[in-house]
Amino acid sequence: RIDGDRLWASLMEMAKIGATAKGGNCRLALTDLDREGRDLFVRWAEEAGCTVTVDRMGNIFARRPGTDPDARPVGAGSHLDTQPTGGKFDGVYGVLAALEVVRTLNDHDVTTRAPVEISVWTNEEGSRFPPAMIGSGVYAGVFDLDHGLSRADPDGKTIGEELKRIGYAGPEEMGSRDFGAFFEVHIEQGPILEAEEKTIGVVQGAQGQRWYEITLTGQEAHAGPTPMARRRDALVGASRIVGEVNRIGHANQPYACATVGMMQVHPNSRNTIPGRVFFTVDFRHPDDAILSKMDGELRAFAAKAAEEAGLEIELKEIWYSPPVAFAEPCVAAVQEAAAAMGFKNMPIVSGAGHDACYISRVAPTGMIFVPCEDGISHNEVENATPQDLAAGCNVLLHAMLARANA
């Protein structure tokens, strides 16, 4: 059994880096604070006897050796970056739970046939550098390395430059780990486990996602002397599309999610009609056919709304991540570990994307969910109980042991 107090203490220690006023974290990818978080992890991993390597996307790997030199490592991990007003558990829990597994194996002098390896994936949130899960995506060959390194934040700084700046542009080539299995434990970030009163979600897969960037261009003009009939107001057009995105989400229930999370109005002056609006759309559905239908609905409405308002429109789909099904042996290992330890559990489909989604393309992969308070995540008030976090970590330990000695 893992040490739940030690796990909790490590989570609270990491949460001091980029702590926010309302009890959350702001540790955006590849900022100085992200570097501090990475440095702390590397120190802890080395103290636990691991060998640390970093690849060209800044993904960090910390290995505890196995007894069989030919056995492929069993990996576990997640990410340390957060949303701008994020929580203390999203991602961090998956990294520090993997560290706790290694510490527990050390405490009890357990040897494994296969090496055990902790990974920290770069820029999972996609908040500073869209899209999400870039580090694991490049690792898995979903994006090529140049594409990954050239992703830019709103100020034009690229991942490549920022990795160099914070000292995490490593030498390892992509895809170097050759995992025999990979696991990620994560808070659910939704309300299902709490509502169903289960401790463990045995994750079957993840829904598909489509991300868009839309720019509407009209004409800036004075808000006072410009008659309503002559206006080409980009914000009026954008607002209609926000309403339609919301309608599409509601119309494709159950399961559909549809969100406009980001909007920038130009020139953003009270008495000037907005000449340009940039905004993003995030569509999700576990059924790829319905996700495509949502895509069609958005494109048709947006083109019509732009035309009716006399606006130019640029609509780009910047990310498509199809629905994922995890590997049967890993899903079974999670289910068996949860059952063996007596935790109430249920099958669940992830609403969020996770590094495990991309790793599943190159290694047998599974995920473990634990409940979070009110299903709230991507919020400073994000919370989870030490008990549930310990339970998830114990399931991780036993699922990893099962695969590492298989």
Added chain:
Amino acid sequence: RIDGDRLWASLMEMAKIGATAKGGNCRLALTDLDREGRDLFVRWAEEAGCTVTVDRMGNIFARRPGTDPDARPVGAGSHLDTQPTGGKFDGVYGVLAALEVVRTLNDHDVTTRAPVEISVWTNEEGSRFPPAMIGSGVYAGVFDLDHGLSRADPDGKTIGEELKRIGYAGPEEMGSRDFGAFFEVHIEQGPILEAEEKTIGVVQGAQGQRWYEITLTGQEAHAGPTPMARRRDALVGASRIVGEVNRIGHANQPYACATVGMMQVHPNSRNTIPGRVFFTVDFRHPDDAILSKMDGELRAFAAKAAEEAGLEIELKEIWYSPPVAFAEPCVAAVQEAAAAMGFKNMPIVSGAGHDACYISRVAPTGMIFVPCEDGISHNEVENATPQDLAAGCNVLLHAMLARANA
């Protein structure tokens, strides 16, 4: 007759300060660039023999003496600050046309009974420090001095601090000039004169304005695993209100204008449901009763929309500027000057607020409009012809002379 080439050359010289890529200007109130523009004006005014004084709100006055020591000065002026992506003429033209009047009087050794005085009013645009026309508003006693000095920009810097920083916190008390008459010449900023093929608009008054700030608060949550039915999305609520503001504008024709110019989404992350949205509303109408009706419609809809979306709402009216009627003798002086010089002219009501609107509370006031290309203002492409600008300046000269020798 004034020197149209000299006027144009001065406009183009001033437009170099804060010039933007698309041929416009960004000289936000009380920035370093605003200081440069002020310094240039002060130098020119002193070279023209004027005595320059600055009041506690940073309003600048440049006086050319008259022959009668008891005569009250005839003022003319406008502002040098611009929108973030503003034009070369809005405000600046009114200041430099008044300077051109003084230069012309000097060229021809014309003496006037009353002094002639050029004024530059602080923060007319209201873009950096809302609301608009603060310098003239405090001058006229519409706002008290502390209120004016404590207005803050989005970074929390106040007018008082910024005036000190750029060296324009003057010693003169407010309302010190005791104008016998005041004139402001300005580009129309709307399409009417161009459509009617008139050179001069004889401004009768200005429509009323109400400015609002609205904050909607919902709950940040993850865009993936948070079911549509559980969301409290502040941007979905804000978008409905943007649509309603636009509807109110169209429903109260003729004349009504209704604009959301500014919006800030929090935390503005693609995969986080917006937890808070701040936005502004700008309502205008020449009839105060209809402006009040628009106010009522906004409040009712916004409260309902917030409730339906489970959002908290804070709606503040931050500015009310009632419709203005200019003084009959000044309106007549403008009309007579235009007619005497053979310029095609028409009566017009201003869609924008101007410093003259506030000065009209403490002095007989009139305004002169000239056409601008396509009626476009608050835009880098704002344009006007040298001929029309010279015509407006000639009308200003003769209207001022009429009042200064009356």
